Amino acid sequence: MKLPGWVCGLALLCGGLVIAGPADAVDTSPPLPNPQLQQRYYALTHELRCMQCQSEALADSQVSLAADLRLQVRELLVAGQTDDQIRDHMVARYGEFILFRPRMTWRNAWLWATPAVLMGIGLVVGWRIVRARARLSDSDESGSKGESLDP
Amino acid sequence: MNRFVLPLAAFVLLLVVLLVGLKRAPDKNNLPSPLIGKPVPQFTLPNLFDTTQPLSSEALKGHWSLVNVWGTWCVECRAEHAALLQIKQEARVPIIGIDWKDQDEDALTWLAQLGNPYERVGTDHEGRVAIDWGVYGAPESFLINPSGTVVYKHIGAMTSQVWQREFLPRVSATIGKPVMPGVPASAPAAAGPGA
Numbered sequence: 001m002k003l004p005g006w007v008c009g010l011a012l013l014c015g016g017l018v019i020a021g022p023a024d025a026v027d028t029s030p031p032l033p034n035p036q037l038q039q040r041y042y043a044l045t046h047e048l049r050c051m052q053c054q055s056e057a058l059a060d061s062q063v064s065l066a067a068d069l070r071l072q073v074r075e076l077l078v079a080g081q082t083d084d085q086i087r088d089h090m091v092a093r094y095g096e097f098i099l100f101r102p103r104m105t106w107r108n109a110w111l112w113a114t115p116a117v118l119m120g121i122g123l124v125v126g127w128r129i130v131r132a133r134a135r136l137s138d139s140d141e142s143g144s145k146g147e148s149l150d151p
Numbered sequence: 152m153n154r155f156v157l158p159l160a161a162f163v164l165l166l167v168v169l170l171v172g173l174k175r176a177p178d179k180n181n182l183p184s185p186l187i188g189k190p191v192p193q194f195t196l197p198n199l200f201d202t203t204q205p206l207s208s209e210a211l212k213g214h215w216s217l218v219n220v221w222g223t224w225c226v227e228c229r230a231e232h233a234a235l236l237q238i239k240q241e242a243r244v245p246i247i248g249i250d251w252k253d254q255d256e257d258a259l260t261w262l263a264q265l266g267n268p269y270e271r272v273g274t275d276h277e278g279r280v281a282i283d284w285g286v287y288g289a290p291e292s293f294l295i296n297p298s299g300t301v302v303y304k305h306i307g308a309m310t311s312q313v314w315q316r317e318f319l320p321r322v323s324a325t326i327g328k329p330v331m332p333g334v335p336a337s338a339p340a341a342a343g344p345g346a
Contacts, residue, residue: 051182051287064252065287068278093285095185 027059027070037077044073044083048090049098057100184285184304191218191299192283196273199250199258206273211247211295215322218293219269219309220249220281223257225289231308235268238314244294244322248272251281251289294318 027045032038042059048069050061058066058073069090076086090098102108186192195207211218219235221228239246248269250258255274262269275281284293287306294303302321305313 065278065282068282072279072282092185093282094287095182095285097182 026062029070029074032074032077040083041074041077044077044086045070047100048073048087049100051094051098180288181306184301186285186293186301187304189301191293191295191301192280194273194280194283196249196275196280199248199255199272199274206247206271208299210271212297212299214297215244216295217244217246217318218249218284218295219246220251220284220286220289220291220293222251222253222289223261224253225251227308228290229265231290231310232265232268234309234311234314236266237311238309239268243319245270249280249284250274251286252276252278292318294321 032041045059046057048058050056050058050063050066050069052063052065053061056066058069072089073086076089081089087099096103102111104112191208191211193208195205198204198206217238235246238244246269248271250272252275258272258274262272273280284291290308292305292309293301296302303317305317
């Protein structure tokens with residue numbers, strides 16, 4: 001029995017994809033000896049922006065500046081700094097833009113408040129629509145002869 | 152018809168808000184530096200021309216200086232080189248170079264071939280000083296006042312237009328004008344050119 005060429009091709013492609021594995025191997029530095037530190041390192045390098053490529057996190061970026069900054073995060077962690085201290089360290093140099101998650105400050109309050117406000121408006125509008133419909137069907141059932149929709 | 156007015160108005164409002172947001176978003180290639188108005192980050196770097204005399208942030212005190220972060224691997228740096236040479240010729244503000252993640256031999260060859268606009272060059276092999284300066288895309292140029300405060304930063308190639316428009320007015324605002332008698336000579340050096 002002979003398989004058609006495209007089947008072989010597809011099989012090769014799938015096999016290749018499996019072997020290649022996830023393309024998450026940008027950060028090739030060895031893990032930190034302490035698993036807790038490694039976890040914080042992972043979180044921090046994913047929430048700090050690569051300033052050169054901007055929509056990538058430090059952890060995902062190939063540029064050498066990102067590697068330097070990853071090294072700095074690692075060193076600060078080993079030196080015993082807290083996550084906030086490390087964020088402050090980066091913000092002092094690169095500005096708040098380096099944080100993917102904007103800070104909760106009065107200046108950013110509108111940014112954080114907007115989704116909640118929009119959600120509130122949506123809920124109020126939705127509730128009123130539902131109530132209006134309920135009233136309509138109520139009056140349909142109770143007084144069907146009076147307010148008929150038919151002309 | 153009436154029931155469409157409110158949603159439509161809301162949609163238009165949203166559109167306007169988003170458009171204004173897009174238009175007013177800061178230029179991603181020229182982000183404001185948190186260093187403006189702050190003292191220059193402390194550093195000591197090997198001197199490219201004389202290894203016995205390191206270059207430190209102390210060298211930036213007592214006079215205006217232009218700190219230029221560059222590297223021979225940086226394409227835009229070649230493009231700005233002529234402008235830097237011209238600024239050197241003007242002889243108003245000395246240029247201090249920070250050679251970022253570079254090989255000393257490459258840097259020396261580059262300066263020998265293209266001319267040397269720098270009064271001094273520190274070599275930042277590991278890139279740590281550049282990080283302290285918040286550098287993310289060479290070339291970057293910082294204007295430092297005599298008290299060692301960062302006054303202005305330009306990201307990207309220096310040109311004579313940028314120099315004339317953004318840097319020189321900030322310098323002449325303080326050293327160009329004679330100090331009036333009776334007026335204390337403590338005008339903030341970081342004042343911009345008549346905003």
